[in-house]
Amino acid sequence: MQDHPGDLMDLRGDCANCFGLCCVALPFTASADFALDKAAGTPCRNLQDDHRCGIHARLRQSGFSGCTVYDCFGAGQKVSQVTFAGQDWRTGSPEQARRMFDVFPVVRQLHELLWYLTEALTLPAASTLHTELRGLRERTDALTRRTPEDLASLDVAAHRQEVNVLLLKTSELVRAGVSGRKKNRRGADLIGARLKGADLRGANLRGAYLIAADLTGADLRGADLIGADLRDTDLTDADLTDAFFLTQPQLNAARGSADTRLPASVERPVHWAAGL
Structure with a gap:
């Protein structure tokens, strides 16, 4: 069941x-x-x-x-x-x-x-x-x-x-069920990293420091985001479909847009629309 x-x-x-x-x-x-x-x-x-x-x-x-x-x-x-x-x-x-x-x-x-x-x-x-x-x-x-x-x-x-x-x-x-080569960035220091359009499908981002990183248009489908620090991370137009272990507090700390695709487990933060 x-x-x-x-x-x-x-x-x-x-x-x-x-x-x-x-x-x-x-x-x-x-x-x-x-x-x-x-x-x-x-x-x-x-x-x-x-x-x-x-x-x-x-x-x-x-x-x-x-x-x-x-x-x-x-x-x-x-x-x-x-x-x-x-x-x-x-x-x-x-x-x-x-x-x-x-x-x-x-x-x-x-x-x-x-x-x-x-x-x-x-x-x-x-x-x-x-x-x-x-x-x-x-x-x-x-x-x-x-x-x-x-x-x-x-x-x-x-x-x-x-x-x-x-x-x-x-x-x-x-x-393992995500196709392609999967990156292991567990606990990585990616503060301020320029990852615009990056292919991060099925990536291990557990505990990664993504503070103020640019993930505009990045593909995060099937990525593990447990404990990732997303403070001020730019998720504009990013695809987080089927990303898992993503919590609402993590998402609320990030920035995004109406075109950011999210898993069903979380809601689009209200302040994204206001640009705050």
Whole structure:
């Protein structure tokens, strides 16, 4: 049985059912991405009493572009509604709030792994691994449902390594089905690289640094993009059809156009149309 791509929709942030955890639990530093400093556990000055962002419609214009490229993969609503059973950090004890803020990054990491495992299950070329992938996805989901105490002490790095082994096997099977000579640029420093029109079909770009690289019109069909840094990468007119392990935060950090072709697992960023 092949899993449906729609399952990925359950792994997107649902702010209406979250207590604004990313706006409180996480720290950020004044930079090109954020207009000010904020310590972990301190509410952002833009967070309203209803847990909504007061400048959501103009985040980029207000100096908070870092917020527009963040996605909790659904961890916010999981921690808010499941782990803490709908108990708001504003009304609970300071100790409970601290526990919630500590647990949120852990669940976020697990949900990111769930995203990759769920996508892997939609790839026909990896059908021989689907049983293992499904089992590991079920175990990962079970981890997200543990108690706050268990989650706080969880060795996420060890679990991530176990997942990564299976995702590597998945990548090899999928890319093997792409015709032509395939480039291995895993972890490569491609910052500012001029790759306009490059043939990167079936390429291994895992963890590659593509910051501000020019990939205008590049062919990235069937490429593995897990962990690739796409900040300010120019994807104008590029073809990412069937590229896999590409997340929405990665895409949101890049630049593109109406003619950039994307896999079904992600959505075209709104700010691309505005040229922001």
